[in-house]
Amino acid sequence: MGIVFVLAAEEAVANSWFYENAWLIPALPAASFVLILFFGKRLPFKGAELGIAAVGTAFVLAVLTTFTWIGDIQAGGESEEEHSLIVDGGETVAVALTAEEGEEGHGATRGAPIVTEVEWFGIGTDANRVTLGSEANVSEGAAATEDHGEEAVAAEDDHSEDDEAHATESLASKFSVPIGTIVDGQSVMLLFVVTFISFLVHVYSTEYVKGDRRFTHYFAFLSLFTAAMLFMVLSSSTLQLIVGWELVGVCSFVLIGHWWEEKPNSDAALKAFFTNRVGDVGILVGMSILYFAADRSFSITTINEMAVSGAIEQRTLLIAGLCLMAAVMSKSGQFILHTWLPDAMAGPTPVSALIHAATMVVAGVYLIGRMYAVFFVGFGMDGGTLNAMAFIGGLTTVGGGLLAFVQNDIKKVLAYSTVSQLGYMVLALGVGAYTAGMFHLFTHAFFKACLFLGAGSLSHACHHSFDMKAEMGGLRKKMPITFATFVIGSLALAGIPPLAGFWSKDEILAGAGVWPGTDGNGTFTIPFIFGVITAALTAAYMTRTIWLVFFGEYRGHSHPHESPPVMSIPLVVLAFMAVTVGFLNMPGPFVSSIGLPEGWAHRFEDWVEPAGISTFPGIAHANPSLTLAIFATLCAVGAATLVWLYYRRLYALDPKATEYSADTNGLASRIAPLAVGHTILEKKYYLDHLYTDIIAGGAKGPVARAVNWSDQNILDGVVDTVGKTAVVVGRFVYRFIDQGAIDGTVNNSGRTADSIGQILRGIQTGQVRQYATLLFGAAAGLVGVFILFV
Amino acid sequence: MFLNQFLFLAAILFCIGIYGVLTRKNGVLVLMSIELILNSVNINLVAFGAYHQHIAGQVFALFVIAVAAAEVGVGLAIVLLIYRNRRSINVAEANLLKG
Numbered sequence: 001m002g003i004v005f006v007l008a009a010e011e012a013v014a015n016s017w018f019y020e021n022a023w024l025i026p027a028l029p030a031a032s033f034v035l036i037l038f039f040g041k042r043l044p045f046k047g048a049e050l051g052i053a054a055v056g057t058a059f060v061l062a063v064l065t066t067f068t069w070i071g072d073i074q075a076g077g078e079s080e081e082e083h084s085l086i087v088d089g090g091e092t093v094a095v096a097l098t099a100e101e102g103e104e105g106h107g108a109t110r111g112a113p114i115v116t117e118v119e120w121f122g123i124g125t126d127a128n129r130v131t132l133g134s135e136a137n138v139s140e141g142a143a144a145t146e147d148h149g150e151e152a153v154a155a156e157d158d159h160s161e162d163d164e165a166h167a168t169e170s171l172a173s174k175f176s177v178p179i180g181t182i183v184d185g186q187s188v189m190l191l192f193v194v195t196f197i198s199f200l201v202h203v204y205s206t207e208y209v210k211g212d213r214r215f216t217h218y219f220a221f222l223s224l225f226t227a228a229m230l231f232m233v234l235s236s237s238t239l240q241l242i243v244g245w246e247l248v249g250v251c252s253f254v255l256i257g258h259w260w261e262e263k264p265n266s267d268a269a270l271k272a273f274f275t276n277r278v279g280d281v282g283i284l285v286g287m288s289i290l291y292f293a294a295d296r297s298f299s300i301t302t303i304n305e306m307a308v309s310g311a312i313e314q315r316t317l318l319i320a321g322l323c324l325m326a327a328v329m330s331k332s333g334q335f336i337l338h339t340w341l342p343d344a345m346a347g348p349t350p351v352s353a354l355i356h357a358a359t360m361v362v363a364g365v366y367l368i369g370r371m372y373a374v375f376f377v378g379f380g381m382d383g384g385t386l387n388a389m390a391f392i393g394g395l396t397t398v399g400g401g402l403l404a405f406v407q408n409d410i411k412k413v414l415a416y417s418t419v420s421q422l423g424y425m426v427l428a429l430g431v432g433a434y435t436a437g438m439f440h441l442f443t444h445a446f447f448k449a450c451l452f453l454g455a456g457s458l459s460h461a462c463h464h465s466f467d468m469k470a471e472m473g474g475l476r477k478k479m480p481i482t483f484a485t486f487v488i489g490s491l492a493l494a495g496i497p498p499l500a501g502f503w504s505k506d507e508i509l510a511g512a513g514v515w516p517g518t519d520g521n522g523t524f525t526i527p528f529i530f531g532v533i534t535a536a537l538t539a540a541y542m543t544r545t546i547w548l549v550f551f552g553e554y555r556g557h558s559h560p561h562e563s564p565p566v567m568s569i570p571l572v573v574l575a576f577m578a579v580t581v582g583f584l585n586m587p588g589p590f591v592s593s594i595g596l597p598e599g600w601a602h603r604f605e606d607w608v609e610p611a612g613i614s615t616f617p618g619i620a621h622a623n624p625s626l627t628l629a630i631f632a633t634l635c636a637v638g639a640a641t642l643v644w645l646y647y648r649r650l651y652a653l654d655p656k657a658t659e660y661s662a663d664t665n666g667l668a669s670r671i672a673p674l675a676v677g678h679t680i681l682e683k684k685y686y687l688d689h690l691y692t693d694i695i696a697g698g699a700k701g702p703v704a705r706a707v708n709w710s711d712q713n714i715l716d717g718v719v720d721t722v723g724k725t726a727v728v729v730g731r732f733v734y735r736f737i738d739q740g741a742i743d744g745t746v747n748n749s750g751r752t753a754d755s756i757g758q759i760l761r762g763i764q765t766g767q768v769r770q771y772a773t774l775l776f777g778a779a780a781g782l783v784g785v786f787i788l789f790v
Numbered sequence: 791m792f793l794n795q796f797l798f799l800a801a802i803l804f805c806i807g808i809y810g811v812l813t814r815k816n817g818v819l820v821l822m823s824i825e826l827i828l829n830s831v832n833i834n835l836v837a838f839g840a841y842h843q844h845i846a847g848q849v850f851a852l853f854v855i856a857v858a859a860a861e862v863g864v865g866l867a868i869v870l871l872i873y874r875n876r877r878s879i880n881v882a883e884a885n886l887l888k889g
Contacts, residue, residue, distance in 0.1 A: 760889075761889040763889075764887065764888060765888055765889075766884075766885030766886060766887040766888030766889075767881075767882060768820075768881050769811070769812055769813075769820075769881060769882070772811050772812055773812055776808055776811075776812070
C-alpha cells in the first residue's frame with residue numbers, strides 16, 4: 001500500500017503527529033453523524049451531546065494542529081530542510097516540494113503543504129512499485145483494489161525488466177487514486193474556523209431548535225455538514241475535493257429543507273441544490289482538464305506545481321480556471337448564480353450561520369485558494385488590470401450590497417451581505433491578494449456568524465419572525481446582549497477600525513494596487529472601484545438594519561426578552577473574536593509606528609501564505625497605505641451617517657414608520673429613476689424571473705412537448721405493440737397448446753384410467769373365494785401354457 | 791423308488807385342498823383346506839428329496855411346516871376377529887372390499 005509518510009527534519013518529526021493524523025478531525029464528526037442517526041433518539045439529550053462532543057474534540061485537535069503549525073512556521077529556519085518522503089515498501093522517493101529558494105521578501109521558504117496519503121483505489125499498480133516492492137506488499141495492494149490485479153501484476157512482474165518503460169507509460173499502470181490529507185496554512189486556518197464556528201453553532205442550536213420534531217436528525221446532519229467541510233478542506237487530491245464539495249452541497253440541501261413541510265422551505269432547498277448542480281458541472285470539467293493537463297494526476301500539489309513551473313500551458317489553465325470559476329460562482333454565491341443563497345435562509349438560523357460563516361459558501365473561496373497557482377497563472381494576475389475572477393467578485397460585492405438595502409427580512413439582509421462579502425473575497429483573490437482574501441474569509445467567519453446567531457436570537461424573542469419592519473424595532477433595551485454583539489458584528493462587517501473587518505477589507509483595497517504607493521500585482525482599477533463602493537454600501541445597509549431592529553418604537557405584538565445564556569454566550573464569544581482577530585494581520589508600518597514588537601506584524605500572512613515553495617505562485621504583496629485606510633473608513637462612516645440621518649428624520653415624522661410613504665414624501669416617490677432602481681432591486685435584478693420563467697419556463701414547454709410526443713409515439717408504440725403481440729401469442733397458446741395438447745392429454749389419460757377402472761371393477765367382488773378361484777385358475781392357465789409351449 | 795405314487799398322492803391332496811378353499815364358506819374350514827395344500831407340497835418336497843438322495847427337500851419341508859403353523863395362527867386370529875365383529879365366520883359375507 002502506498003503509504004506516504006511525511007517526515008520533516010529533526011524537530012518537526014516530533015510534532016508531525018498532528019499532521020499525519022489530521023484525518024481524525026473530519027472523522028470525528030462523521031462518526032458522530034452515524035452514531036446520532038442510530039442511537040441519538042435513545043440518549044438523554046437526543047443526540048445533541050454526541051455532536052457537541054465530537055465537534056468539540058475536533059476543535060481541540062484543530063487548535064493543537066494550528067499551534068503545531070504556527071510553532072513550525074515560527075521556528076522558521078528548520079523549514080528550509082523540510083521535505084516530504086514517500087516511503088513505500090522499502091522504496092524511498094523524495095519529493096521536493098520545497099526545493100526552490102525563497103524569492104519573496106519574508107526570507108526563506110515556509111508553509112510548504114504536508115501531504116499524508118494512502119491509496120484509495122487504483123487499477124494495476126505502478127510498474128516500478130512491482131519490481132522494487134516486496135511481493136506481499138504488491139498483492140495486498142492489488143487485491144484490495146482489483147480482483148484479477150494480482151495476476152496482472154504477476155504477469156507484469158515477469159516482463160517488467162524488458163518493457164518497464166512501456167508499463168510506466170501505459171494508463172493502467174498509472175491509474176492510482178490516493179486519499180489523504182493536506183496540511184498547510186490555508187487548511188489549518190479553515191480547520192480552526194470550521195470547528196470553532198460549528199462548535200458554537202452546535203451549542204447554540206440545543207436551545208434554538210429545542211423541541212423540534214427532527215431534533216436528532218438536525219444534529220446528525222449538522223455533524224455531517226461539519227465533517228463534509230473538514231473533509232473537503234483536508235483533501236489532498238482533486239477527486240477527494242469533489243467528493244467533499246458534493247457532500248457539503250447535499251448536507252446544505254438537507255439542512256435548508258429542515259422544515260420541509262412548508263413548500264417554500266423545500267423549494268429553497270431544491271433551489272440551492274440545483275443551482276449548485278450548475279456549478280458542479282464546472283468543477284467536474286475543470287478538474288478533468290487539470291487531470292489530463294497535469295499528466296494524469298489528481299494530486300493538488302502536483303497540479304499546482306506544474307501550473308507554477310509552466311509545465312501546463314497558460315491557455316489550458318485559463319480554461320480550467322474558468323470552469324472552476326463556475327463552480328465557485330454557484331457554491332460561493334457569486335453573481336449570477338447567487339440566487340439560491342438568500343432563499344437558503346429558509347433553514348434554521350444556526351444552519352444559516354454555519355453555511356454563511358464556516359462551511360458551504362467559503363468552500364468556493366477555499367477552492368480558489370487551494371488551486372491558487374492555477375488561477376493566478378491562468379488568469380494572468382501578475383501585472384494584470386482586470387480578469388474574470390476580479391470582475392465577478394467586484395460585480396457580486398456591489399450587486400449583493402445593493403440588494404441588501406431592500407430586504408425586510410433580517411436574515412435576507414445578512415444573506416445578501418454574505419454574497420457581497422464573498423464577492424469581496426473573490427475580488428481579493430482575483431487581484432492576486434491571496435492573504436487578503438483568506439484573511440477576509442477568516443474575519444468574516446466570526447462577525448458573520450455573530451450576526452446570524454444574533455438574528456436567531458432576535459427571532460427567538462420575536463415570535464420566530466425575521467421581519468424587521470413588522471415585528472422588530474426598539475429592541476436595544478430589551479435585548480442588551482444581542483444588541484451589543486450585533487452592533488459589534490455590524491461595525492466589524494462595515495470595516496470600522498479597529499475591528500476585524502477593517503484590517504481585512506483595507507488589505508483587499510490595497511491589494512488592488514490602484515491607490516498610489518500600494519503596488520500590488522497589477523492595477524485593478526474596476527475591482528478597486530467596486531470595492532470602495534461596497535465599503536460604503538456595507539456600512540449603510542448595516543446602519544439601516546440596526547436602526548430598524550434596535551431603534552425606534554417596538555412594532556411587534558409579543559414581549560421580547562433576552563435569550564438564555566446558551567444562546568447569548570456564543571454571541572459574546574463571537575463578538576470578542578470579531579473585535580480581536582483583525583489584530584492578527586496588522587501591516588508592518590502600523591505596528592512599528594505604534595511601538596509594538598516587529599513580530600506582531602502580518603502574522604496571519606506568515607502562517608497562512610506559503611512563500612518560496614514550488615506549489616504556490618510567487619505573488620507580489622501590496623504595501624499598506626494609511627491614506628487609503630482613512631479614505632475607505634471615511635466612505636463607510638459617511639454612508640452610515642447619511643442613513644442614520646435619513647432614519648432620524650423619519651423617526652421625527654412618525655416614530656413607528658419604517659419607510660417614507662407618499663405622505664412623508666420619500667426619495668423614491670419624488671425621483672423617478674430612483675423608483676425604477678428600487679423596483680429593480682426589489683425584483684432582485686429579475687434574475688429569478690430569468691431563471692424560472694424565461695430559461696426554465698422557455699425550455700420546459702418544448703422539452704415537455706417533445707418528451708410527450710416521444711412518449712406517445714415511440715415509447716407507447718413500442719409498449720402497445722409488445723402488449724398486442726403478447727395478447728395474440730397468448731390466445732394462440734391458450735387455445736391450441738394449453739387447451740388442446742396439455743389439457744387433452746391430461747383429460748384423456750384420466751378418462752382412460754376411469755374406463756379401465758370401470759371394467760376391472762366387476763372383478764372386485766370382495767369374495768375371497770372368487771379371488772382364490774381366479775388365482776388358481778390363472779396358475780392352472782400358466783401351467784397349461786408352460787406345459788404346452790415350454 | 792416309486793416317485794409316482796407320492797406325486798399322485800400329493801396331487802390328490804392338493805386338489806382336495808383347492809376344492810375345500812373354493813367351496814367352503816366356513817373360515818376355519820378354508821384354513822384347514824389351505825393346510826391340505828401345504829402338506830401336499832411337503833409330500834412333494836420330501837419325495838423329491840428322497841428321490842434325489844438330498845437332504846434339502848426335508849429341510850424345506852420343515853420350513854414349510856413352521857410357516858404353515860404361523861400362517862394358521864394368523865389366519866385363526868383373523869377368523870376370530872371376523873367372528874367378534876359379525877357373529878359369523880361365513881367368508882361369503884365378508885365382502886367389504888367389493889368395488
